[in-house]
Amino acid sequence: MEVDHRLIEPYRIQEEPYFEPVGSEISLFTAAYANRLPVLIKGPTGCGKSRFVEYMAWRLGRPLVTVSCHEDMTASDLVGRYLVVGGETVWQDGPLTLAVRHGALCYLDEVVEARKDTTVVIHPLADDRRILPMEKQGTLLRAAAEFCLVISYNPGYQSVLKDLKQSTRQRFVAMEFDYPDARREALIVHRESGLDHALAASLVRFAHLTRNLKGNGLEEGASTRLLVHAGRLIQAGCSPAEACAAGITHALTDDPEMLAAVNALSDAIF
Secondary structure (H helix, E strand, O other): OOOOHHHHHHHOOOOOOOOOOOOOHHHHHHHHHHOOOOEEEEOOOOOOHHHHHHHHHHHHOOOEEEEEOOOOOOHHHHHEEEEEEOOEEEEEEOHHHHHHHHOOEEEEEOHHHOOHHHHHHHHHHOOOOOEEEEOOOOEEEEOOOOOEEEEEEOHHHOOOOOOOOHHHHOOOEEEEOOOOOHHHHHHHHHHHHOOOHHHHHHHHHHHHHHHOOEOOOEOOOOOHHHHHHHHHHHHOOOOHHHHHHHHHHHHHOOOHHHHHHHHHHHHHHO
């Protein structure tokens, strides 16, 4: 099948995404990519996993095809299917096939949300074979040399029913992400929202207080992403209390007692 590279052009990242490294994650990912090794990134919600993958795609000069996994996703949603167009039956690549064919990074976000029978399709891509079985076409598609498979998930939501099988996990180079230290997180909030450094640092202190409530009423504390949301609301003219309530507190919980407790933390900071 002739490859039409124009199909992948919309997936190229034109401008450098902002990413604040906290360790050796850039060099580790670069080494994995150079050795054609798939990468697993695990970490809490909103800690920068997706931004990191976007940054690495830009840095490596490769297109990025992102798939937000969910429980209704089928193998055909990833690989592709035959469609009837204008009275003719034509094949349409799925996002995974598109990335394999064109040498893009394919990022399966929150992969544990996908059905187990769906994730099995990535196994031959994530080992030395680097092939994608195209069952509906009866062929095997060999990955382009530049192709890289990246998956992510949040270990905080692990359960017996939602976890990666060892047969999947042990195919990947694993990288663990967490929220940045207070100085870096304040810098990120400042850079992403335009908020002054002092207010950005206050938002980070508030976030740390909410993270102490994880497992004691909250499933998750405030993510870096939520801090940026709140910072942008403040920049738009909202008071810090209003911004924290709308941008953070109500995003974390619906429980009246926990809402009151988190609002009290906000009042103590602002």
